[in-house]
Amino acid sequence: AQSVTQPDIHITVSEGASLELRCNYSYGATPYLFWYVQSPGQGLQLLLKYFSGDTLVQGIKGFEAEFKRSQSSFNLRKPSVHWSDAAEYFCAVGADYGGSQGNLIFGKGTKLSVKP
Amino acid sequence: NAGVMQNPRHLVRRRGQEARLRCSPMKGHSHVYWYRQLPEEGLKFMVYLQKENIIDESGMPKERFSAEFPKEGPSILRIQQVVRGDSAAYFCASSPRLELRDRPYEQYFGPGTRLTVT
Numbered sequence: 001a002q003s004v005t006q007p008d009i010h011i012t013v014s015e016g017a018s019l020e021l022r023c024n025y026s027y028g029a030t031p032y033l034f035w036y037v038q039s040p041g042q043g044l045q046l047l048l049k050y051f052s053g054d055t056l057v058q059g060i061k062g063f064e065a066e067f068k069r070s071q072s073s074f075n076l077r078k079p080s081v082h083w084s085d086a087a088e089y090f091c092a093v094g095a096d097y098g099g100s101q102g103n104l105i106f107g108k109g110t111k112l113s114v115k116p
Numbered sequence: 117n118a119g120v121m122q123n124p125r126h127l128v129r130r131r132g133q134e135a136r137l138r139c140s141p142m143k144g145h146s147h148v149y150w151y152r153q154l155p156e157e158g159l160k161f162m163v164y165l166q167k168e169n170i171i172d173e174s175g176m177p178k179e180r181f182s183a184e185f186p187k188e189g190p191s192i193l194r195i196q197q198v199v200r201g202d203s204a205a206y207f208c209a210s211s212p213r214l215e216l217r218d219r220p221y222e223q224y225f226g227p228g229t230r231l232t233v234t
Contacts, residue, residue: 004158034222043120043207044159044225090158102171102211103149104223106158 002027004093006107013081014115021076021110023091032094033074034104035065039087047089050074061085086114118143120210120226121190128232135195135202137229141210147171148191149223150183153205165191198233205230 003026013019025031032051036044048059055067065076074091088111092104121140129135141148146166151159161175165185176183180198185191195202209223 036225041230043122043227044209046222046224049222092159095161102147102164103161103175104151104159104209105161106151108156108158 002031002093002095002105004091004105004107006089006091006110008110009108010111010113012113012115015083016080019076019078019081019085019112021089021091021112023074023076023107024072025074025091025093026072027093030069033065033067034092034094035059035063035074035076036090036092037061037087038090038109044090047076081112081114083114083116086112088112120145120208120224122206122208122226122229124229125227126230126232128234129198130234131199132197135198135231137193137195137206137208137231139191139193139208139210139226141191141208142224145210145212145224147211148185149209149211150191150193151207151209153207153228155204159207162193195231198231200233203231203233 005024007022034049035047037047038044047063048057048065050057050067058064063078065074067074088109090109091107095103120142123138148165150162153159163176163183164172168187180196182194205228207228208226211223
């Protein structure tokens with residue numbers, strides 16, 4: 001069965017520091033991978049996605065993620081964090097068409113706090 | 117182009133009452149998905165619908181929960197005889213029509229309905 005693991009429940013970084021949020025997935029074929037961000041009391045906003053091709057994908061707000069098939073990972077990075085990046089981040093994988101067609105499988109999320 | 121709309125944003129129900137959550141997908145989107153988010157948890161898939169058709173309801177509890185997406189109007193997630201454990205945020209997402217098997221899809225999320233059962 002497909003699954004997504006985000007090992008870090010909560011991360012705190014200083015403003016201006018670099019950020020890496022980890023995501024590992026379990027999937028038999030080439031996955032469709034997504035990162036979403038959720039501010040408190042809000043819905044989810046798509047940051048970036050990987051479908052195929054270049055394994056380094058650029059997203060909005062200065063985020064990027066790298067797909068590494070050998071490590072089953074899709075880590076999210078940002079070179080310099082801003083206070084407004086404080087939010088919860090969710091990694092997700094698109095479910096297989098043969099089974100649960102169309103839905104996303106989410107990790108439990110990583111809550112990011114930013115110190116001034 | 118308006119995004120995915122959900123209403124109400126907050127809903128309070130007493131145990132045993134019914135809850136109706138509405139979702140209007142983005143213009144041009146014909147696929148709707150419902151997810152539930154419990155406190156400190158990620159989103160869990162519930163049901164996937166197209167107009168007048170339930171495609172996958174493998175994530176729906178077997179009793180008390182139902183969903184529809186009629187030809188006209190919003191998609192409705194209905195919870196009958198609510199219990200405290202139903203308290204959660206319910207998110208709707210929509211995506212465009214899928215034409216090819218291997219065409220990737222992205223889902224756009226609404227702001228959610230926060231259901232509180234007292």
